[in-house]
Amino acid sequence: GAMEELRVGFVGAGRMAxxxxxxxxxxxxxxxxxxxxxxxxxxxxxxxxxSGCRTTxxxxxxxxxxxxxxxxxxxxxxxxVLQEIRPAVGSHxxxxxxxxxxxxxxLQRLLPAGTKVLRLMPxxxxxxxxGAMVFARGSSAGDGEAALLKCLLSSCxxxxxxxxxxxxxxxxxSGSGVAYVYLFAEALxxxxxxxxxxxxxxxxxAAQTLLGAAKMMLETGEHPAKLRGDVCxxxxxxxxxxxQLEKGALRATVMNAVEASTNRARDMAKD
Amino acid sequence: LQKMGVNFTVSNKDTVKSSxxxxxxxxxxxxxxxxxxxxxxxxxxxxxxxxxxxxxxxxIEKKLSTFCPTPKVIRCMTNTPVIVREGATVYATGTYxxxxxxxxxxxxxxxxxxxxxxxxxxxxxxxxxSGSGPAYAFTALDALADGGVKMGLPRRLAVxxGAQALLGAAKMLLESEQxxxxxxxxxxSPGGATIHALHFLESGGFRSLLINAVEASCIRTRExxxxxxxxxxxxxxIKKTLLDKVKLESPSLSMGSASKVxxxxxxx
Numbered sequence: 001g002a003m004e005e006l007r008v009g010f011v012g013a014g015r016m017a018x019x020x021x022x023x024x025x026x027x028x029x030x031x032x033x034x035x036x037x038x039x040x041x042x043x044x045x046x047x048x049x050x051s052g053c054r055t056t057x058x059x060x061x062x063x064x065x066x067x068x069x070x071x072x073x074x075x076x077x078x079x080x081v082l083q084e085i086r087p088a089v090g091s092h093x094x095x096x097x098x099x100x101x102x103x104x105x106x107l108q109r110l111l112p113a114g115t116k117v118l119r120l121m122p123x124x125x126x127x128x129x130x131g132a133m134v135f136a137r138g139s140s141a142g143d144g145e146a147a148l149l150k151c152l153l154s155s156c157x158x159x160x161x162x163x164x165x166x167x168x169x170x171x172x173x174s175g176s177g178v179a180y181v182y183l184f185a186e187a188l189x190x191x192x193x194x195x196x197x198x199x200x201x202x203x204x205x206a207a208q209t210l211l212g213a214a215k216m217m218l219e220t221g222e223h224p225a226k227l228r229g230d231v232c233x234x235x236x237x238x239x240x241x242x243x244q245l246e247k248g249a250l251r252a253t254v255m256n257a258v259e260a261s262t263n264r265a266r267d268m269a270k271d
Numbered sequence: 272l273q274k275m276g277v278n279f280t281v282s283n284k285d286t287v288k289s290s291x292x293x294x295x296x297x298x299x300x301x302x303x304x305x306x307x308x309x310x311x312x313x314x315x316x317x318x319x320x321x322x323x324x325x326x327x328x329x330x331i332e333k334k335l336s337t338f339c340p341t342p343k344v345i346r347c348m349t350n351t352p353v354i355v356r357e358g359a360t361v362y363a364t365g366t367y368x369x370x371x372x373x374x375x376x377x378x379x380x381x382x383x384x385x386x387x388x389x390x391x392x393x394x395x396x397x398x399x400x401s402g403s404g405p406a407y408a409f410t411a412l413d414a415l416a417d418g419g420v421k422m423g424l425p426r427r428l429a430v431x432x433g434a435q436a437l438l439g440a441a442k443m444l445l446e447s448e449q450x451x452x453x454x455x456x457x458x459x460s461p462g463g464a465t466i467h468a469l470h471f472l473e474s475g476g477f478r479s480l481l482i483n484a485v486e487a488s489c490i491r492t493r494e495x496x497x498x499x500x501x502x503x504x505x506x507x508x509i510k511k512t513l514l515d516k517v518k519l520e521s522p523s524l525s526m527g528s529a530s531k532v533x534x535x536x537x538x539x
Contacts, residue, residue: 225452243482252473 006030006148009066011059011081013039013048016098017072019127020156025051026129027155038062063088068096068148070120075099082110089115094145096120096135100171101268104138104164116141118149121167122156123174131157132174136164168269172262180257185210287312292320292375299323299495303334310338318343318372320362324398325496328365328391341367345376348394349384351405358384359401363391395496399489407484408437 008030010017017037024030032052038059039045045055056062062069063085073081078099089095089112096118097107107117117138125131133153137146146161153159162170185206192202217224232239273279280286287293287309297305302323313319313335319342321331328346335342344365352358360380364373373388380386389397412433419429444451459466472478
């Protein structure tokens with residue numbers, strides 16, 4: 001169908017780009033030969049070639065060969081890259097930027113007027129197709145482009161369209177959130193080690209616990225407070241453990257973390 | 272109480288003789304001595320209901336067993352809002368109390384609020400939660416009113432609005448199938464005033480303070496029960512206290528977290 005004929009390009013071939021491409025390929029949404037990735041060196045491109053994707057060192061070629069183009073360079077490099085590819089950008093292109101602090105306004109300013117631009121904020125687990133992604137559309141991107149992007153990226157996890165103002169919040173919640181979870185997992189495991197369990201085992205169980213709890217939240221759609229209550233037998237072990245978390249004001253601390261990360265994202269976008 | 276038409280006597284014995292359901296509403300340390308006094312007059316028809324915090328069914332049954340082989344005892348824990356018919360009451364039935372006896376008490380107490388039967392070993396926890404609970408609420412309301420006053424409201428209006436807010440929230444929760452966490456979320460619009468305020472509550476460990484409070488009250492109740500079991504207070508001291516303090520007092524309200532409406536006075 002039309003999807004299989006879609007030619008997808010990646011300017012920048014790092015972890016995030018690789019994760020998104022892998023998701024698209026695994027879901028069978030796009031064939032390997034329809035994917036073209038560019039990077040300055042071969043370092044990152046080997047893995048792409050092994051999957052059957054085409055590679056190049058020329059960013060312009062990606063624009064010439066592809067319809068849907070992901071801009072996945074580091075943010076500080078992006079303005080120069082935009083200048084470079086601008087001559088090759090046409091009305092048929094759909095440009096999706098992954099750059100953290102680069103606004104739609106900036107993107108649209110540096111690209112030809114009327115270019116269909118969208119801004120995507122993924123998170124790290126996209127590389128294992130369990131990502132949380134939000135995207136916002138620029139002034140020339142329409143329902144068709146939004147639907148296409150959502151359909152394709154659902155193969156990498158949860159993908160929702162949002163107003164651009166939510167993107168920094170997503171960073172604080174989920175972009176950084178992954179790190180909060182790693183910290184929590186590490187602490188859980190350490191608690192277990194203190195109580196006598198070997199570290200490797202504790203770590204695997206901690207990870208599975210988080211995975212399982214998250215899966216229940218997503219699958220049941222129930223409020224986490226209710227799910228928490230379901231685990232707490234009266235006078236039992238869990239409520240004793242939870243009391244310790246409340247004593248440590250964990251909730252407020254987590255809220256502080258999301259707030260701090262979001263504010264930092266907002267500040268960085270202004271720079 | 273006399274104005275309401277309630278009969279009044281200074282004799283505990285008379286009270287027992289003319290009653291079928293007997294509420295013991297004295298302070299917990301006094302219970303054993305009252306039981307000694309009225310024990311001989313307890314008959315098979317009597318249902319003895321103790322509202323005394325920390326006094327176990329078995330201790331009452333033990334005391335009465337010297338007078339009556341199968342005393343019907345029910346232990347009850349209620350709270351002050353029975354006064355406005357919004358009490359929270361639980362009861363546990365003793366060895367010889369029948370299902371109908373429990374149901375009778377439940378009917379009586381349900382007329383002044385919520386009433387349900389529980390296992391006796393939960394009563395201390397109930398004390399910590401709903402027995403002491405009104406005090407937590409009064410403290411919260413006082414502080415909420417302070418917040419209102421700080422931000423410009425007249426005190427009376429602040430108190431009225433705070434009380435209504437808690438009343439309304441409680442009513443919503445009781446009438447809803449939803450978890451309180453969900454109801455909370457429903458009030459918190461993104462980036463709005465309420466979520467900012469809640470963050471302050473969380474930072475202060477609000478939840479943990481409430482958990483601590485319920486726990487402390489429950490534990491203290493158990494300590495008091497332990498003391499009572501040992502009957503450490505001498506009878507002479509009790510009688511002296513009664514005579515001096517109670518003579519001129521109006522119907523007694525028990526100490527501790529629960530306050531009961533005394534239908535029968537206990538002056539000696």
